[in-house]
Every structure is written in structure tokens, then in C-alpha cells.
Amino acid sequence: DTGVSQNPRHKITKRGQNVTFRCDPISEHNRLYWYRQTLGQGPEFLTYFQNEAQLEKSRLLSDRFSAERPKGSFSTLEIQRTEQGDSAMYLCASSSQGQAFSDTQYFGPGTRLTVL
Amino acid sequence: QKEVEQNSGPLSVPEGAIASLNCTYSDRVSQSFFWYRQYSGKSPELIMSIYSNGDKEDGRFTAQLNKASQYVSLLIRDSQPSDSATYLCAVNSAGGSYIPTFGRGTSLIVHP
Numbered sequence: 516d517t518g519v520s521q522n523p524r525h526k527i528t529k530r531g532q533n534v535t536f537r538c539d540p541i542s543e544h545n546r547l548y549w550y551r552q553t554l555g556q557g558p559e560f561l562t563y564f565q566n567e568a569q570l571e572k573s574r575l576l577s578d579r580f581s582a583e584r585p586k587g588s589f590s591t592l593e594i595q596r597t598e599q600g601d602s603a604m605y606l607c608a609s610s611s612q613g614q615a616f617s618d619t620q621y622f623g624p625g626t627r628l629t630v631l
Numbered sequence: 632q633k634e635v636e637q638n639s640g641p642l643s644v645p646e647g648a649i650a651s652l653n654c655t656y657s658d659r660v661s662q663s664f665f666w667y668r669q670y671s672g673k674s675p676e677l678i679m680s681i682y683s684n685g686d687k688e689d690g691r692f693t694a695q696l697n698k699a700s701q702y703v704s705l706l707i708r709d710s711q712p713s714d715s716a717t718y719l720c721a722v723n724s725a726g727g728s729y730i731p732t733f734g735r736g737t738s739l740i741v742h743p
Contacts, residue, residue, distance in 0.1 A: 610729070
């Protein structure tokens with residue numbers, strides 16, 4: 516399977532614990548995105564990497580969230596001191612550098628986080 | 632604040648009918664438009680992209696773009712029960728940002 520992969524697929528944690536998710540993009544894609552999606556809503560942008568550089572970060576993202584993409588390959592998203600409001604599907608998407616404005620993103624299967 | 636509006640539905644159509652899904656956007660300089668299908672509990676799957684005014688057809692799907700009126704639509708011909716899903720509209724604006732704004736999606740139900 517050469518698509519975007521995410522691990523774990525499901526994570527249940529207790530409030531206050533730290534969690535880390537991993538995303539492996541499509542191999543030739545240099546752009547990687549993290550989104551959060553809650554029931555009945557569209558994906559909400561969290562952060563974006565081009566190669567290893569984190570170029571944009573949503574103002575909605577608290578300092579409990581951090582993301583990395585060492586060496587411009589896989590990426591990790593860490594949430595510290597989880598809260599019940601963090602419960603959501605965390606989606607990763609990747610794209611390749613093409614024509615301006617025509618960036619097509621391909622999504623991974625997502626990691627569903629439940630904070631008890 | 633860039634906004635993408637979709638009727639949340641559900642839109643219910645009989646099998647074999649044409650389903651019409653609509654999306655409006657607020658940013659006049661938007662350049663790229665995408666339709667994703669999302670089954671319950673799954674991640675979004677790209678159906679179509681469109682960049683120029685007019686129609687773009689791909690199998691049973693047709694995307695229609697009208698930049699002057701700031702709307703984009705998706706038509707699904709010969710709707711099948713397997714088309715039952717939430718359809719997300721996503722819009723990229725000009726200016727170098729590759730971050731699309733997503734609508735909340737329209738739920739489509741195709742009943743036999």
C-alpha cells in the first residue's frame with residue numbers, strides 16, 4: 516500500500532496523559548498536513564510541513580500540541596496533558612509540490628483519539 | 632475569515648436519480664476546488680478537483696464551478712446506495728497558501 520499511513524488507528528487515554536501519533540506520507544510527497552475532525556464538522560487545519568520545515572500552524576492550536584517532521588519524511592503529532600475536548604479524529608494528509616494553488620491532498624485513515 | 636458553506640442535509644435521493652450537492656465560498660480569490668467523499672468513521676477520499684469555470688466530468692461525477700457566483704457543485708448521476716456518505720467541499724485560495732478550507736459536509740443518503 517503506497518498511500519498515507521497513520522498509527523495508531525485508535526487511542527484511548529486518560530485526561531492529563533501525553534499521546535503521540537505518527538504519519539507516514541506518500542513517499543514522493545514533500546508536503547504534509549495535520550487536521551482534526553470532530554463529528555459533523557469538516558477537517559480543521561492544525562499544521563503544515565514542507566519537507567522538514569513547519570511552515571504554518573493554526574492559531575487554534577494550543578501550546579500543548581507539537582508536531583515534527585525530522586528529515587522531511589514521517590511526522591509525529593504530540594498532545595501533552597490531554598483534555599476531554601481533544602477527543603477527535605486526527606487526520607494526516609500529504610501532497611506533492613505541483614502547480615501553485617492546485618495542491619491536491621491525500622488523506623490517511625486517521626487516528627481516533629478518545630480522552631476519558 | 633474564509634468560509635465554505637454547505638447544507639448539512641441529509642439529502643435523500645432514490646437509487647438511479649441525480650444527486651446535486653452545493654457549496655459556496657466567501658474568498659473571491661479562491662483558485663482550487665475539491666470534492667471529497669467521507670464514509671462514516673473513515674477519512675476523506677478525493678473525488679474531483681476543478682480549477683476553471685464550467686463543468687468537469689469524471690464517470691458518474693460532474694463538478695461545476697462558477698467563480699462569479701462563488702459556488703461549486705457536484706452532481707452524481709445514477710446514484711447508488713454505495714454513494715451514501717458525507718461529501719466535503721474544500722477550497723484553496725490564491726496567495727501561496729496550500730491550506731484548504733473545508734466545509735462541514737453534506738450527508739447524502741441514496742435509498743433503494
